[in-house]
Amino acid sequence: MIFVAIGGFFGAISRFAISNWIKQHFRTYFPLATFCINLIGSFLLGICVGLGPISSLQLLAGTGFLGAFTTFSTFSVESVKLYESRGLLAAATYMCLSCVLGILLAFIGWWLMSV
């Protein structure tokens, strides 16, 4: 449990810092910050899972850090906001892209570690 908590501490802070940085440097109506964070996190968790069975390091880096680094609640709320401001197509594009690319990147991460 302590490993998950420590990972979660740094995961949440990293997400906040990176998301602020992206929002400052790229001004767009598309929720780019959460999009990038979720994709990077999915890729890294794929690598983490590919590395082998559950260990304390995986609890720290995987469940704790990457679990807290990526977020689903912000993703859902942003999808609704995107729907309200830009319509259903924009929201559906954001959701489908995140989902397909997230799964694909997690697979690539896992595959890289298991070959």
Next chain:
Amino acid sequence: MHYLLIGLAGALGASLRYAIGILFTEYFNSSLLSATLYINLIGSLLLGWLTSYLPRFPNVSTNVSTAITTGFLGAFTTFSAFSVDNITLLMDGQVWVAFSYIILSLVGGFICALIGLRLGAKEGGL
């Protein structure tokens, strides 16, 4: 200071997610899909609600509200486990389970966030 608060809230959110995950696999069988689905749906509902409800309280500092929303709920819900869960299901040949998991997460998360945002914006506030 707000980094520390977000970190502490994040540690709490991640620990709660981990604990629910363990309890879930202990008490329910795996056919109910993963705990991540339910955690993500509840988190989306709560974040939607707080997003439109919290601004009514101008005396709640942004440090505290960011710690609860970005820190706690952000760390409680997770996208990476959702991606990896689906890889496991797809490689296991459970294409339909993966498909329902994806649809339930995406559409369910959207609807939960929408309901949350509407509830928080209502007169009574709940």
